[in-house]
Amino acid sequence: MQETGEHRSLPPFLRRRNTDVPIDIALNILARLPVKPLMRFRCVCKSWDSSITNPNFISTHLNNNKIIINNNNNNNMNKDDDDDRGYLLHMPNVITRTMYSSSSSSNPVCTVVCDRTFNRISEHPIPSDLLINFAEIVGSFNGLLCLAEYGNGATYEEVIYLWNPSIRKFKRLPRTWWLSQYDWDATGFAYHSERDDYKVVKIYSPSSNRIKRPEVEAEVYSLSSDSWTRVGISLRPNVVVSKVKDYSSASFVNGALHWLVSVSEGEVEFQNRKTILSFDVDDDKFGEIALPGGHGLKPLHSERYKENLAVFKGKLAFITFENREFVYFRDSIGSCQCVIWVMEEYGVCESWNKLFSVRLGEVESFFGCTRFGELLVQKAFKFKYGASDVLRLNNCVIVSLDPETLHEKDLGVQHLPNIATTFEESLVILDRADGRSG
Amino acid sequence: MKFCAVKQYFDDENNNNITSGASTTMIPLPNVESHPLAILITYCKKHLKIKANNADNKKETEKEMEQYEQELLKKVMPQELTELILAANYLNFKEALDFFCRAVASAIQNKSIEFVRKFFGLESDFELGEEEKLREEFAWSFEGVDED
Numbered sequence: 001m002q003e004t005g006e007h008r009s010l011p012p013f014l015r016r017r018n019t020d021v022p023i024d025i026a027l028n029i030l031a032r033l034p035v036k037p038l039m040r041f042r043c044v045c046k047s048w049d050s051s052i053t054n055p056n057f058i059s060t061h062l063n064n065n066k067i068i069i070n071n072n073n074n075n076n077m078n079k080d081d082d083d084d085r086g087y088l089l090h091m092p093n094v095i096t097r098t099m100y101s102s103s104s105s106s107n108p109v110c111t112v113v114c115d116r117t118f119n120r121i122s123e124h125p126i127p128s129d130l131l132i133n134f135a136e137i138v139g140s141f142n143g144l145l146c147l148a149e150y151g152n153g154a155t156y157e158e159v160i161y162l163w164n165p166s167i168r169k170f171k172r173l174p175r176t177w178w179l180s181q182y183d184w185d186a187t188g189f190a191y192h193s194e195r196d197d198y199k200v201v202k203i204y205s206p207s208s209n210r211i212k213r214p215e216v217e218a219e220v221y222s223l224s225s226d227s228w229t230r231v232g233i234s235l236r237p238n239v240v241v242s243k244v245k246d247y248s249s250a251s252f253v254n255g256a257l258h259w260l261v262s263v264s265e266g267e268v269e270f271q272n273r274k275t276i277l278s279f280d281v282d283d284d285k286f287g288e289i290a291l292p293g294g295h296g297l298k299p300l301h302s303e304r305y306k307e308n309l310a311v312f313k314g315k316l317a318f319i320t321f322e323n324r325e326f327v328y329f330r331d332s333i334g335s336c337q338c339v340i341w342v343m344e345e346y347g348v349c350e351s352w353n354k355l356f357s358v359r360l361g362e363v364e365s366f367f368g369c370t371r372f373g374e375l376l377v378q379k380a381f382k383f384k385y386g387a388s389d390v391l392r393l394n395n396c397v398i399v400s401l402d403p404e405t406l407h408e409k410d411l412g413v414q415h416l417p418n419i420a421t422t423f424e425e426s427l428v429i430l431d432r433a434d435g436r437s438g
Numbered sequence: 439m440k441f442c443a444v445k446q447y448f449d450d451e452n453n454n455n456i457t458s459g460a461s462t463t464m465i466p467l468p469n470v471e472s473h474p475l476a477i478l479i480t481y482c483k484k485h486l487k488i489k490a491n492n493a494d495n496k497k498e499t500e501k502e503m504e505q506y507e508q509e510l511l512k513k514v515m516p517q518e519l520t521e522l523i524l525a526a527n528y529l530n531f532k533e534a535l536d537f538f539c540r541a542v543a544s545a546i547q548n549k550s551i552e553f554v555r556k557f558f559g560l561e562s563d564f565e566l567g568e569e570e571k572l573r574e575e576f577a578w579s580f581e582g583v584d585e586d
Contacts (some may be wrong), residue, residue: 006561020558020559021523021524021558021559023529025523025524025535025539026533026558028539029539029542029543029546030543032539032540032543033543033546033547034547036578037546037547037548037549037579039552039576040551040576040579040580040583041551041581042572042576043551043562043564043569043572043573044554044555044560044562044578045549045555045560045561045562045563045564046563046564047563049572168578180464265535277455291571
């Protein structure tokens with residue numbers, strides 16, 4: 001340490017000897033740093049390396065980040081402020097990688113775009129041995145992404161990764177084989193905060209078409225035990241879940257994951273209807289939540305009619321889009337009736353509240369809601385080719401739409417997003433990753 | 439009282455039933471130099487003053503404190519920060535400790551490993567080749583680092 005002038009005149013035994021910063025203070029300082037310098041400072045000395053990779057430090061660092069974000073959020077309830085946590089993430093797939101090449105490099109990157117100010121973009125290189133062809137981003141918690149490759153039965157293998165782009169580390173989840181007679185249809189990713197554990201839920205349906213009354217199966221992975229468990233889905237007597245929307249990722253709210261499913265009800269004769277399947281991450285149990293009145297009976301799929309689960313200002317929401325066409329003179333104009341139902345009191349079916357029913361321009365896909373309750377949608381631009389409607393290729397106009405004012409904001413996004421979610425920097429899984437950095 | 443270590447001293451005194459008629463008491467603080475102590479006292483007084491001025495308005499207090507802290511940082515050398523941290527730690531003065539830790543974190547976040555080692559008085563204790571291996575694995579984290 002530097003010695004000041006006055007020290008030199010003092011006899012040696014009066015000069016301060018120990019000016020070393022004790023390790024707990026060093027950690028106090030380190031826990032406030034962004035991820036990049038933290039990874040670098042692992043090289044400072046051995047004790048710093050083991051401290052930074054320690055699970056307790058990783059938690060403290062994450063909580064520090066959350067406090068900073070929450071403080072900023074609590075102070076800024078102003079919609080136009082820069083600060084927020086909502087993002088649109090895009091993972092290139094094996095086709096888009098050849099179609100569009102990234103302007104900055106030839107390596108594939110995961111693009112993260114802020115859902116509020118479109119000039120906040122970050123790109124995260126995808127590690128070269130994270131082998132994924134058509135990635136679905138199932139969810140994101142604490143900077144950790146869950147990527148699912150559903151596979152096509154032939155060349156692309158089924159795989160799930162947990163990836164933290166800020167530290168460039170990933171973990172490939174182990175495979176199970178007890179459901180090899182089934183097709184993997186849907187996934188959910190959740191964070192159990194009390195136990196600081198991450199869970200992945202896979203839902204399967206029977207491969208065979210000949211089963212009279214198909215019933216879906218599920219298994220759950222826990223990061224803390226690094227293992228899968230079969231979990232039975234038992235709802236009310238004589239009610240079985242027969243189908244889940246293909247490749248759907250669950251909505252996480254109130255400590256549970258939620259999917260839209262079809263159930264068949266009855267003893268001898270079955271009646272099919274739709275409902276919400278819930279999975280509580282605390283007790284690992286499945287449950288059922290009825291849809292708002294009347295919706296249970298409509299079919300699960302339809303060209304013009306789309307149904308989605310979402311989280312609207314912290315509550316479970318059921319949002320439908322019905323694309324319509326009406327003729328105005330000789331032009332046909334597309335429009336969409338969008339209805340937003342919000343479950344005011346979680347689990348109480350009588351509390352479904354039809355918050356909005358608005359007419360929008362035609363909607364191609366829906367990604368989710370922002371923290372302020374705006375809808376993130378891909379607008380449809382069709383043109384007539386002969387007698388049919390053709391969706392414009394490379395159509396990528398993503399807007400954030402306020403259902404109250406109907407004000408639309410073009411987010412200027414270049415690539416079709418995979419998911420709208422929160423995202424932050426963290427060191428999560430630094431202590432568990434087995435993948436090499438890319 | 440913000441200087442918890444000093445408060446402890448007063449509490450201990452009362453417990454020992456030492457009556458002190460004098461209006462001044464000398465409290466030994468062997469681990470704190472006069473310069474950082476002066477800064478901490480000023481910081482503490484300013485904090486209490488701002489808090490009193492803004493009564494219930496927490497947001498105003500935070501804003502004013504932030505402005506004062508920015509000004510203070512301009513007058514403090516980076517090397518002095520470690521002394522201030524050690525002093526605040528010894529005195530158990532939490533707000534100042536948090537502030538100075540934040541300031542150090544800001545100051546070092548773009549710095550090289552060599553700078554940080556010098557700043558904290560640390561030396562590399564890695565085995566031969568271990569450090570190189572880590573550096574190679576996280577080469578990306580070395581990009582854009584400030585020159586020493």
